[in-house]
Amino acid sequence: MDIALLSVSMNVYSTQRIANEAKNLGHHIECIDHTKCSIKIGGNKPQVLFKNDNILDAFDAIIPRIGTKVTHHGASVVKQFEMNKVFSTAHSANISKARNKAKTLQLLSNRGIPIPKTLFSIDPDDIDQQIDILGGAPLIIKIQEGTHGLGVILAETKKSAKSIIDTFYKMDTNILMQEFIKESNGEDIRAFVVGDKVVASMKRTSDNDEFRSNVHRGGSTSAVILTPKEKSIALNAAKHIGLGVAGVDLIRSKKGPLLIEVNASPGLQGIEAATGINIAKEIIHYVEQSCRKKRK
Ligand SMILES: Nc1ncnc2c1ncn2[C@@H]1O[C@H](COP(=O)(O)OP(=O)(O)O)[C@@H](O)[C@H]1O
Numbered sequence: 274m275d276i277a278l279l280s281v282s283m284n285v286y287s288t289q290r291i292a293n294e295a296k297n298l299g300h301h302i303e304c305i306d307h308t309k310c311s312i313k314i315g316g317n318k319p320q321v322l323f324k325n326d327n328i329l330d331a332f333d334a335i336i337p338r339i340g341t342k343v344t345h346h347g348a349s350v351v352k353q354f355e356m357n358k359v360f361s362t363a364h365s366a367n368i369s370k371a372r373n374k375a376k377t378l379q380l381l382s383n384r385g386i387p388i389p390k391t392l393f394s395i396d397p398d399d400i401d402q403q404i405d406i407l408g409g410a411p412l413i414i415k416i417q418e419g420t421h422g423l424g425v426i427l428a429e430t431k432k433s434a435k436s437i438i439d440t441f442y443k444m445d446t447n448i449l450m451q452e453f454i455k456e457s458n459g460e461d462i463r464a465f466v467v468g469d470k471v472v473a474s475m476k477r478t479s480d481n482d483e484f485r486s487n488v489h490r491g492g493s494t495s496a497v498i499l500t501p502k503e504k505s506i507a508l509n510a511a512k513h514i515g516l517g518v519a520g521v522d523l524i525r526s527k528k529g530p531l532l533i534e535v536n537a538s539p540g541l542q543g544i545e546a547a548t549g550i551n552i553a554k555e556i557i558h559y560v561e562q563s564c565r566k567k568r569k
């Protein structure tokens with residue numbers, strides 16, 4: 274098969290791993306930097322231009338690895354391939370959905386997936402009540418499109434929660450508020466979903482004084498076995514957001530597992546190292562199977 278790996282650089286671990294496994298399985302794979310792609314529409318046939326070539330008809334499948342900073346343009350590139358009937362491991366609209374935590378939680382909660390109590394608003398006249406509805410402080414405040422733990426704040430008192438929320442509202446930054454799940458103890462679970470399987474899972478544990486378990490915030494990783502409930506939440510989350518490849522993040526609470534976010538371009542480095550599982554190969558197998566089904 275001819276596969277395009279939409280990624281900004283071959284120097285990224287995940288990009289390299291996916292490219293190597295595709296080659297090992299006999300495919301032709303090219304790294305296409307979506308930030309260097311232009312979309313031409315109107316007139317004759319649409320084109321996706323990369324280094325002056327129209328690459329719209331050049332591939333059987335695309336694997337989007339769209340970074341958080343360029344989600345919008347990345348999704349537009351994916352959309353153009355999609356409309357050209359090229360298989361993609363992620364639908365453009367679903368990449369955008371997963372990018373926003375409030376949107377993700379709204380959708381998945383409606384599907385019966387347990388999440389921490391969450392509230393979002395833009396009304397600065399009503400902050401007291403908004404905080405009270407969630408049971409007061411301590412309270413988690415998150416930027417809706419944050420990542421790597423940046424933009425996730427633990428407000429220990431109602432007073433600090435109020436000033437933080439007010440600041441974000443006045444800055445027109447979209448946030449959400451969430452009950453603080455203390456018993457998660459600075460740990461979260463990443464379930465890596467490919468197709469209709471959880472292919473690997475790991476636990477991330479935060480550094481000493483930190484409540485955020487992100488590896489970018491100093492968290493450490495180890496393999497973990499998911500409970501059947503956790504597995505089913507992960508599979509349903511990926512299915513309902515509509516992603517063939519997804520990193521589903523959960524925290525363990527007294528009431529059971531709670532979903533906190535879904536990542537449409539989950540990294541491979543931490544989880545392949547922690548579990549010893551060849552996830553890149555699983556992704557290529559999934560692309561092969563999906564393209565075979567599509568041809569039938
Ligand atoms: N409601 C919560 N209660 C306790 N800890 C949380 C809560 N939400 C997030 N965290 C911690 O903060 C980390 C970062 O939050 P997350 O929503 O995953 O944002 P990001 O996209 O920046 O990773 C999580 O991995 C988890 O360890």
Ligand SMILES: [Mg+2]
Pocket residue numbers: 421422487522534
């Ligand atoms: Mg996270």
